[in-house]
Amino acid sequence: xTTTVKSWAPGRVNLIGEHTDYNGGFVLPxxxxxxxxxxxxxxxDRMLVMKSVQVPDQRVIVDLDDLVPGCxxxxxxxxxxxxxxxxxxxxxxxxxEIDGDVPLGAGLSxxxxxxxxxxxxxxxxxGLEIAPREIARLAKxxxxxxxxxxxxxxxxxxxxxxxxxxxxxxxxxxxSIRPVPFEIQHAGYELLVIDTRASHALIDGGYxxxxxxxxxxxxxxxxxxxREVTDMELALSTLSQRTNDPNVVSRARHVLTENxxxxxxAKALTQRRFEEVGMLMVSSHESLRDDFEVSCPELDCAVxxxxxxxxxxxxxxxxxxxxxxxxxxxxxxxxxxxxxVCDQFVENGWLSPRCFVAIxxxxxxxxxxx
Numbered sequence: 001x002t003t004t005v006k007s008w009a010p011g012r013v014n015l016i017g018e019h020t021d022y023n024g025g026f027v028l029p030x031x032x033x034x035x036x037x038x039x040x041x042x043x044x045d046r047m048l049v050m051k052s053v054q055v056p057d058q059r060v061i062v063d064l065d066d067l068v069p070g071c072x073x074x075x076x077x078x079x080x081x082x083x084x085x086x087x088x089x090x091x092x093x094x095x096x097e098i099d100g101d102v103p104l105g106a107g108l109s110x111x112x113x114x115x116x117x118x119x120x121x122x123x124x125x126x127g128l129e130i131a132p133r134e135i136a137r138l139a140k141x142x143x144x145x146x147x148x149x150x151x152x153x154x155x156x157x158x159x160x161x162x163x164x165x166x167x168x169x170x171x172x173x174x175x176s177i178r179p180v181p182f183e184i185q186h187a188g189y190e191l192l193v194i195d196t197r198a199s200h201a202l203i204d205g206g207y208x209x210x211x212x213x214x215x216x217x218x219x220x221x222x223x224x225x226x227r228e229v230t231d232m233e234l235a236l237s238t239l240s241q242r243t244n245d246p247n248v249v250s251r252a253r254h255v256l257t258e259n260x261x262x263x264x265x266a267k268a269l270t271q272r273r274f275e276e277v278g279m280l281m282v283s284s285h286e287s288l289r290d291d292f293e294v295s296c297p298e299l300d301c302a303v304x305x306x307x308x309x310x311x312x313x314x315x316x317x318x319x320x321x322x323x324x325x326x327x328x329x330x331x332x333x334x335x336x337x338x339x340x341v342c343d344q345f346v347e348n349g350w351l352s353p354r355c356f357v358a359i360x361x362x363x364x365x366x367x368x369x370x
Contacts, residue, residue: 003041003042003125003370004039004040004041004042004368004369004370005038005039005040005121005122005124005125005366005368005369006037006038006039006040006121006366006367006368006369007037007038007040007117007118007120007121007124007364007365007366007367008035008036008037008038008117008364008365008367009035009036009038009112009113009114009115009116009117009120009159009160009363009364009365010031010032010033010034010035010102010113010158010159010162010361010362010363010364011031011032011034011035011036011102011108011109011110011112011113011159012029012030012031012032012108012109012112012113012154012155012158012159012162013029013030013032013108013191013193013317013324013326013358014027014028014029014030014154014158014317014318015028015029015030015167015182015191015265015281015317015326016028016258016261016262016265016280016281016284016315017029017154017258017259017261017262017284018258018284018288018292018294018316018317018318018319018320019210019211019214019254019255019258019288019292019294019319019320020172020227020255020258020259020262021151021152021153021154021170021172022150022151022152022172022211022214023172023214023218023225023226023227023255024172024173024224024225024226024227024228025172025173025225025226025227025255025258025259025262026169026170026171026172026259026262026263027152027154027168027169027170027172027262028167028168028169028170028180028262028265028266029154029155029157029158029162029167029168029170030158030162030166030167030168030182030358030360030361031158031159031161031162031163031360031361031362031363032102032108032162032193032358032359032360032361033358033359033361034100034101034102034103034108034356035100035101035102035113035117035159036098036099036100036102036110036113036114036117037098037099037100037117037367038096038097038098038114038117038118038120038121039096039097039098039099039121040094040095040096040118040121040122040125041094041095041096042092042093042094042125043092043093043094043095044092044093045092045093046063046064046065046090046092046093047061047062047063047064047093048061048062048063048064048067048080048083048093048094048096049061049093049094049095049096050062050072050076050079050080050096050097050098051095051096051097051098052075052076052097052098052099053097053098053099053100054075054098054099054100054104055075060072060076060079060080062080064090064093067080067083067084068084069081069084069145069146069147069148075098075114077146077147078111078114078115078118078142078143078147079096079098079114079118080146081115081142081143081145081146081147082114082115082118082119082122082138082139082142083096083118083122084142084146085119085138085139085141085142085145085146086119086122086123086126086128086138087128087130087138088126088128090126094122094125096118096121098114098117098118100113100114103195103324103354105197105199105322105323106193106195106197106318106323106324106354107195107316107317107318107319107320107322107323107324108193108195108317108318108323108324109155109158109159109318111143111147111149111155112139112143112155112156112158112159113159115139115142115143115156115159116135116136116139116156116159116160116363116364117364119135119138119139119142120135120364120365120366121366123135124366124369132160132161132363132364133157133160133161133177135156135160135364136153136156136157136159136160136161137153137156139156139159139160140152140153140156143156149207150207150208150211151207151319152172153172154170154172157170157177158170158363159363159364160363160364161177161363162360162361162362162363163179163360163362163363164360164361164362165181165182165183165360166179166180166181166182166360167179167180167182167266167269167360168180169262169266172227173225173227173228180266180269180270181269181270182269182360184274184328185331187272187274188330188331188332189274189312189328189329189330189331190328190329190331190334190357191326191327191328191329191357191358191360192306192311192326192327192328192329192334192337192338192355192356192357192358193317193324193325193326193355193356193357193358194302194306194324194325194326194327194338194341194353194354194355195323195324195353195354195355195356196296196298196299196302196322196323196324196325196345196350196353197298197350197351197352197353197354198296198298198299198321198322198323198350199321199322206294206320206321207319207321210251210292210294213245213247213248213251214226214251214252214255216243216248217239217248217249217251217252220238220239220242220243220248221235221238221239226252226255226256227259229252229256232256232257232260235252235256236249236252236253236256239252250290250291250292250293251291251292253287253291254287254288254291254292257283257287257291258284258287261280261283261284261287264276264280265277265280265281268280274312274328275312277312277313277328278311278312278313278314278328279313280313281313281314281315281326281328282303282307282313282314282315284315285299285303285314285315285316285325288315288316288320289316292320294316294319294320294321295316295320296320296321296322297348298322298345298350298353299316299320299322299323299325301341301344301345301348302314302325302327302341302345302353303315303316303325303327305337305340305341305344306325306327306329306337306340306341307327308340309333309336309337309340309341310329310330310333310336310337311327311328311329311333311337312328312329312330313327313328314326314327314328326358334357338355341353341355342355
């Protein structure tokens, strides 16, 4: 058993494919260069002691015998849940410290970065051998069953399996993952992330209600997931006839059209048709704004201003209700787009957004083990 382990896992940006993962659909995320580092030290007792560099005055302690869903909340729930998800009985306590630079609440999956970073370190600390894809499953179990957020598995897969200069075409129904080249810098582009700093909390019920509506749509159509729909127009017509709730139709329409956009984006990337990628990003944002209704004024503003000032494409990314937008921008215009978005936010009386260029990066890894 290793006494001290350090690990790191990245956050992610989803290039396209929003709210499709829990519907058995396609997503196209990438790991980014920002992430979470975890330091695990074995203790002589059975206490789990959790600390965060970002919350220096808080120390959360739980007896391993009391480690059950609901025993802690906030940031510590993601740490404790990762430990809880391990498939073995733990005989020692642990001190776990996390330190991250993924902006919290920005829709860049800081939670999955915490879960995957802690799990990679813990797997090494207790001497297990678990494949990266399986660690992603354990991280999803943590988020769903311990923290209580009914997310799909996209975030954890991206954090564990990301590759430099690639996005991952993840078919969530078939559980297949194919790296797709995302060598935008060679073509003169950058992916600008605009963290709007608007509130972003998936646990508040907005995410869960969208998921429940999608499940109702699938049930109404007699399929297990919306991915199994083979005739989009017939499905939407059937939903219109069988339900009095227009939201069921519009939510399903977003998921069905978004799956088409993901596959088209992956194909366009392999053929280096970046103008087409940009158009698909815009179409995705419009669908998320109008049909799925998970955008907000700050996200819409960021997208509109980015496009007006030279971005090839732009869309919100992540679960929505705030968080971040992304823009595919010619390198020479990145500073111009950034300044224009910041100026408009100030003019609107909003917090100034945090902007940075996202670099497609590799997934979680050990840093130190001794």
